[in-house]
Amino acid sequence: MSRTIPDYPQGHDLLAGKSVLITAAAGTGIGFATARRCAEEGARVMLADIHERRLGQAVEELEKLTGTRPPSRLCDVTDEDQVRSLI
Secondary structure (H helix, E strand, C coil): CCCCCCCCCCCCCCCCCCEEEECCCCCCHHHHHHHHHHHHCCCEEEEEECCHHHHHHHHHHHHHHHCCCCCEEECCCCCHHHHHHHC
């Protein structure tokens, strides 16, 4: 039995006019996939991650995909002061 992989769904501006903050691992895996999809759906996306290199790569990748450089900030979500500063 062979399976056909469906085409990647196009965005429908479901999040147009909304702002989304992706925290903790926004630069990789599920965090980045969520950021990407939110941007594809028209949201303004901000990324936060504890790893500077990974965060920078995610920002560059989203900029390539959307044409807009998303704001970003280094943040350790286990540090309450950093989280308060991020917000």
